[in-house]
Amino acid sequence: MSPGWKTWICRWLCRVFCAAFVLSASANDLGPLYDKIRLTLEPGYGYEAAGPLWGNYQLDEERSLWRFSPLMSMSTDEGADFTEFDLAYPLLTYDRFGAEYRFQIGQLFAFSGGRRGDEDKDKRFTLFPLYFQQRSTNPTNNFTAVMPFYGRLQNRLFRDEVKWVMLPLYLQSRKRDVVTDNYLYPFFHLREGDGLKGWQFFPVFGQERKEVTYQTDMWDEKQMVPGHYKMFAGWPFFSFERRALGTENPVMATHLLPLYALQRSALKNSTTVMWPFLRYSTDTTTNYREVNAPWPFIVWARGENRHIDRVWPIWSDTRAGFTRSKVFLFPLYKEKTIDSPEVKSRRTRIALSLYQDIHDESLETGQDRRQIHLWPLFAYERDFEDKARLQLIAPLEPLLRNNKGVKRNYSPMWSIYRKEENPNTGFKSHSILWNLLRFDRNKVARKDSILFGLFRYESTPEGSEARLFHFIRLKGKGGGEVSEEPAEEEKP
Numbered sequence: 122m123s124p125g126w127k128t129w130i131c132r133w134l135c136r137v138f139c140a141a142f143v144l145s146a147s148a149n150d151l152g153p154l155y156d157k158i159r160l161t162l163e164p165g166y167g168y169e170a171a172g173p174l175w176g177n178y179q180l181d182e183e184r185s186l187w188r189f190s191p192l193m194s195m196s197t198d199e200g201a202d203f204t205e206f207d208l209a210y211p212l213l214t215y216d217r218f219g220a221e222y223r224f225q226i227g228q229l230f231a232f233s234g235g236r237r238g239d240e241d242k243d244k245r246f247t248l249f250p251l252y253f254q255q256r257s258t259n260p261t262n263n264f265t266a267v268m269p270f271y272g273r274l275q276n277r278l279f280r281d282e283v284k285w286v287m288l289p290l291y292l293q294s295r296k297r298d299v300v301t302d303n304y305l306y307p308f309f310h311l312r313e314g315d316g317l318k319g320w321q322f323f324p325v326f327g328q329e330r331k332e333v334t335y336q337t338d339m340w341d342e343k344q345m346v347p348g349h350y351k352m353f354a355g356w357p358f359f360s361f362e363r364r365a366l367g368t369e370n371p372v373m374a375t376h377l378l379p380l381y382a383l384q385r386s387a388l389k390n391s392t393t394v395m396w397p398f399l400r401y402s403t404d405t406t407t408n409y410r411e412v413n414a415p416w417p418f419i420v421w422a423r424g425e426n427r428h429i430d431r432v433w434p435i436w437s438d439t440r441a442g443f444t445r446s447k448v449f450l451f452p453l454y455k456e457k458t459i460d461s462p463e464v465k466s467r468r469t470r471i472a473l474s475l476y477q478d479i480h481d482e483s484l485e486t487g488q489d490r491r492q493i494h495l496w497p498l499f500a501y502e503r504d505f506e507d508k509a510r511l512q513l514i515a516p517l518e519p520l521l522r523n524n525k526g527v528k529r530n531y532s533p534m535w536s537i538y539r540k541e542e543n544p545n546t547g548f549k550s551h552s553i554l555w556n557l558l559r560f561d562r563n564k565v566a567r568k569d570s571i572l573f574g575l576f577r578y579e580s581t582p583e584g585s586e587a588r589l590f591h592f593i594r595l596k597g598k599g600g601g602e603v604s605e606e607p608a609e610e611e612k613p
Contacts, residue, residue, distance in 0.1 A: 150574035153555040161541035161550040161561075162508045172555040173533040186529065194529040210526040253277070316348070328352035333367035474519055494519030511540040 150156060155170040160178065167178035178186045188194035196205045206215040215224045221235035234244040241259040253266040253274055266272025269288035277283065285292040289306040299314035312319040316334040321327025333348040348366035353359060357378060364372040372386040382393035391402035400413040409424030422429035428440040434451035443461035448454065452473045459466040463485055469478040475496050482489035493501040500515035514535045517527050539552040547564035561568045569578040577588045585597035
C-alpha cells in the first residue's frame with residue numbers, strides 16, 4: 122500500500138473519531154474528556170472533565186462541591202450555612218460556619234472572626250509568631266502583641282491572659298486566679314493566686330505553697346480547693362511535693378534521681394529504686410499492683426480494671442476497662458479493641474500504618490462501619506449507612522484518614538479506579554482511568570460507557586440500547602427484539 126493510501130485512511134479515521142466525539146458531546150458522555158455522572162453515594166449528579174483535573178458536583182439540594190485538582194476546591198452547604206475553600210491545600214484555606222470564619226496561609230498568616238456570645242463580635246489577625254491582634258465590639262477584649270517587643274493576648278497559648286515586654290526579659294501569664302511573673306524567662310518567676318505563693322530560680326531552686334481555699338460554683342454552693350506544697354533543688358534531681366492537702370487522701374512525693382523516688386498516700390503508694398530500673402506501685406481502691414523493671418520496657422500489672430504484660434518491643438498486652446491493646450514485634454503489629462455494652466471497635470495496624478483495618482460497631486443500633494487501607498495501593502471505606510467506596514491508588518489517604526481536604530483536592534489525581542456502592546438506593550458504579558471505562562448500575566437499569574463514549578450500552582425496564590461510534594444503534598424492544606438503524610442526533 123502506497124504512502125498516499127495510508128495518509129488518506131488516517132485522515133478519514135481522524136474525521137470519524139472527531140465526528141463521534143462531537144455527536145457524543147450532546148450526550149455528555151466523553152469519558153475523561155467530559156462526562157455527566159449520576160452520583161452513587163449522594164442523591165445528586167456531577168460533571169467531570171480533563172481526566173482527574175475538574176469536577177463540579179451537586180450533592181443534593183443544599184450541598185455542592187467544585188474542584189480543580191490539585192490546585193483548588195470549594196465546598197458549600199446552604200442548609201448549615203457552611204463554606205470551605207482550599208488553594209494548594211493546606212497552604213491556603215478559608216472556612217466559614219455561620220458568623221465564624223478563618224482564612225489562613227500556611228498556618229502562619231491568618232484572619233479569623235465571629236461572635237462571642239450573643240453580642241460581642243471579634244476580628245483577629247495573626248502573623249505567627251511575630252504579630253497577634255484582636256479587635257472586638259467590646260473594647261475589653263481588644264489586644265495587640267508584637268514579638269518579642271510587647272504583647273498582650275487573651276485566651277491564647279493555653280492561658281486566660283499573657284503579657285510580655287522585651288521577651289524573654291519579662292512575661293506575665295494568668296490562668297484563672299493564678300498570676301505568674303517571669304523574669305529572664307524561663308529562669309526566674311514569682312507566682313501568686315488565691316491562697317498561693319511561690320517562686321523559682323530554675324533549675325537551682327524553687328518552691329510553691331497553696332493553702333486550702335473555698336470557691337462558689339455555678340449553683341452557688343461552696344466547694345473546697347485542695348492545697349499543696351512543692352519544692353525542687355537542682356531540677357530534675359531532687360523534688361518534694363505534698364498534694365491534695367485538706368482532702369481524705371493527701372499525697373506526699375519525694376524524688377532523688379536516679380537513686381530513688383517515693384510516693385505515699387492513704388490509697389496509692391509507689392517506690393522506685395535506681396530510676397527507671399525498678400518500680401513498684403499499688404492502689405488499694407482497685408487492688409492494683411504494678412512492677413516495672415525497667416520502665417517502660419518490662420511491665421507487669423494486675424488490678425480490677427487493668428492488666429498489663431509487656432516485654433517491649435517483643436510483646437505487649439494491656440487491658441484497661443473495656444479497652445485492650447496488643448503489640449507484637451513493634452512496629453510490626455499493633456491491635457486495639459474496645460468491647461463495651463454500647464460499642465465494639467477493633468483497629469489493626471501492621472508496619473505502623475502500612476496496613477490498617479478499622480471496624481466499629483454500634484450494639485444499640487446494630488450498624489457498623491469499616492476502613493481498610495494498604496499504603497499506597499488502596500483505600501476502602503464503608504460508613505454506618507453501608508455506603509462503600511474503594512479507591513486505587515491512595516498514597517495519602519491511609520496516612521491522613523478522614524481528611525476532607527485530601528479527599529477533595531488530591532484523591533481524584535491518583536484514583537485510577539473507583540468503586541462506589543449504595544445498598545440503600547441500589548446504585549453501584551465503577552470508574553477506570555477517570556471514566557475512560559465507566560459502569561453504572563441500579564436495581565432496574567444499567568449504563569456502560571467505554572473509550573470516550575464510543576461504545577455505550579443502556580438498559581431500562583422499557584428496553585435496551587447499544588451504540589457504536591454514535592453511528593450505529595442496536596435497540597432491544599419488548600421481548601428482546603433488536604433493530605439496527607442510524608442514530609439520530611440527541612438534543613443537548
